[in-house]
Each structure stands twice: as structure tokens, then as C-alpha cells.
Amino acid sequence: MLFWILVAVLTAAVAVILLYPLLRGAKAAENSRAGEAAVYRDQLRELDRDLAGGLITPEEADYARAEIGRRLIAVAAGEPETMPKPARHHRVTEAFVLLILPVLGLCLYLTTGRPDLPAQPLEARLENPGNDVAVLIAKAERHLAENPDDGKGWDVLAPIYVRTMRVNDALVAYRNAIRLLGPSPIRLDGLAETLMAVSDGVVTDEARQALEQSLTLEPDNPRARFYVALSMEQAGRADEARRAFEALAQQSPADAPWLPLVNEHIAKNGGAAAQPSAPGGPTSEDMAAAENMSAGDRQQMIRGMVESLDAKLNADPNNFEGWMRLVRSYAVLNDKDRAADALKRGLAAFPPAGEQGRHLLALARELGIATEGMTQ
Numbered sequence: 001m002l003f004w005i006l007v008a009v010l011t012a013a014v015a016v017i018l019l020y021p022l023l024r025g026a027k028a029a030e031n032s033r034a035g036e037a038a039v040y041r042d043q044l045r046e047l048d049r050d051l052a053g054g055l056i057t058p059e060e061a062d063y064a065r066a067e068i069g070r071r072l073i074a075v076a077a078g079e080p081e082t083m084p085k086p087a088r089h090h091r092v093t094e095a096f097v098l099l100i101l102p103v104l105g106l107c108l109y110l111t112t113g114r115p116d117l118p119a120q121p122l123e124a125r126l127e128n129p130g131n132d133v134a135v136l137i138a139k140a141e142r143h144l145a146e147n148p149d150d151g152k153g154w155d156v157l158a159p160i161y162v163r164t165m166r167v168n169d170a171l172v173a174y175r176n177a178i179r180l181l182g183p184s185p186i187r188l189d190g191l192a193e194t195l196m197a198v199s200d201g202v203v204t205d206e207a208r209q210a211l212e213q214s215l216t217l218e219p220d221n222p223r224a225r226f227y228v229a230l231s232m233e234q235a236g237r238a239d240e241a242r243r244a245f246e247a248l249a250q251q252s253p254a255d256a257p258w259l260p261l262v263n264e265h266i267a268k269n270g271g272a273a274a275q276p277s278a279p280g281g282p283t284s285e286d287m288a289a290a291e292n293m294s295a296g297d298r299q300q301m302i303r304g305m306v307e308s309l310d311a312k313l314n315a316d317p318n319n320f321e322g323w324m325r326l327v328r329s330y331a332v333l334n335d336k337d338r339a340a341d342a343l344k345r346g347l348a349a350f351p352p353a354g355e356q357g358r359h360l361l362a363l364a365r366e367l368g369i370a371t372e373g374m375t376q
Helices: 002-052 058-077 086-112 122-127 133-146 151-163 167-181 185-198 205-217 222-234 238-250 259-268 284-290 295-315 320-332 336-349 355-367
Strands: none
Touching (some): 133 151, 222 238, 295 320, 295 336, 336 355
16 A cells, blocks of 8 residues: 555656646746736827827827737737647646556556565565575675674675676675685685786786685696786796696696696797697697798688687587687787677677686786676
């Protein structure tokens, strides 16, 4: 019942707001007619003074008095020719506001709304959030506001913040989890990746410190080793970066999902990968043959392999390493439009909310590819 009372009050308020300019216009029209009648009466009095002073003849005075009187009578009677033309239009608009608009709003609500749904305050929604991620986050935030020293709560909330692109909140959550529960490779790597997301893919000093701390706890952590090598590459230390990437590749399983990306960075820093970077990428034989080609032939061969990879990914888009290589390949070829298109198609297969989608976005930022409109 309270809902319908509120609806009625709001409808009346909106109607008053919409009708006020129209009513004000009608009042202005009435004031205008009253002012016009006063002008004509003044003219009659002035006519009498002119006649008394001998300025005009009686015949002229009679003619002028008849004309002024006709106009005065027309104004007083409110003839259509003397009334503002918009008045009729105003009446139609007023009828629309008062009748049609509320009825239309009611019909829309009954069609698209849920009048049968019982009221559910926020407290009840937080107790039973279902699959509503926003409510789950609100519930966790309320809990942590009341229990700020709950390290497990911060630990759970941090990656959720990352998936929902709330990176600044994720930084706070990771730091609180590390402070309360102590450092772990997962927490430190998450903190480093979040710092990189804030800095558009750059491994900052704070991120590198977190990664190095992660490696002291887990020396064979491929995730941390990759980003440490990437920090060397970004700092312009190509030889150190290549050796770090090569060491990671040698100690990685042959089917490791990160190996194609590692091979890309090895090649970027002047090395040669022993494995194909992705289906459709160059093999070791291809790379050996390319050494004996002219620059033009080598460029043509590379473009042909990239286009072949593009075609294979169109046929089978469920290949994360392939999309990573394709985006980077187009960027290396200085074809930013195709790189952006490849990124868009890759994110369609691996959405930004997932870990692989975040890697694609981080790669795009690293390569200077615009990601506006692709983060949702």
C-alpha cells in the first residue's frame, strides 16, 4: 500500500512540475489582455482631451472613438483573434500530462515491473544474495567494516575485486590480507599483478619487490619468474631478460600453458625459441630458414604466418596462447588496427573478468593498444 501511495505522490509532483509553465503561460496571457484593455481606455481619455483642446475635429474624434471602442470590446469579450494561439495547444498538453502520462506509466509498470514481488529490504538481500555478485561484495564489505581484522575475508575479497575491475580496492584487500595472514606466493603474486594493472602493465618497483618476496617462498613459481623477467625487459636489460625467460622455458613442462608467451619474449629479446609459440606460429625450422632470407622476404613470411594463425583462431577461438601471440604479432608488424581487432576477438573468447582475459588486457597495455570499451 505504501508503494502505491508513493507512486501517486510522485506522479502528482511530476504533473505539477510539468503543468507549472503552462499555467504560468495562461496567467501571462490574461495579464496581457488586461494590460491591452487599460491601454485602450487611456486612449479614449486622451481622445477626449484632444477634442476638448481643439486638436481634432468632432468627426475625427467620433471615428477614432468607434475604432478604439471596437478593439476594447474585442479584448473584453476575449475574441479568438485577440487570444494567444498556444492556449488551445496548452489545453491538449495539460490533458496529456494529467491523464495519459500517469496511465502510460502505470501500464509500463504492470508490463515490465513486478507488483506481485514482496518487499525485500537490503538486510534480507544480504542474508540471501544468491548469484548476485554485487550483493555478495556488499555483504563481504559490511562484514569487513565490522571486523576489519578478518584476514580471510580480505583474502577472499581481493581476487573478486580484481575480477570486477576494482583494482584500487583490490590493492587495499591484498595488503590487508598480507598484513593479517602473512605473505604467501598467491597473495604476493596477486598484489603484484594488481599493481601492474594500476600502472597499465608496467612492473613497478613495489610489484617487483612483491614478486621477489614470492620467489623466496616458492623459487620455482613460474608466475613470479615471468614477471621478474618482464621487469628486466621493460627496464631495457634485454640480455638479462632473455636469459631469465630462457631459464623459465627450460624448467617448464613441454605442455605448460605459459610457454608460448615465454617463447615470444625470448624472441623479442634476441633469442630463439625451440618450440612453436602457438598453433600456426613459426617452428625452429621456419626460424632457421628465415635467417637466410632478405628483409622483404622475411617480412612477407612473417606476415603469412600471422595471417595463418589468425585464420586458425577464427576457426577455433578457444586458444588463449594463440590470441596472445596474434595480438603481439600484429603489434610487432605495427598494424595496431588489426592488433586491436585481434584483442577484441580474443576477449570475446576469454572475457576480461577471467584471468586469461586480464592477461590479454595487460599485454595490450604493454604494447600500447587501446583498450577503451573492452574492459567490461
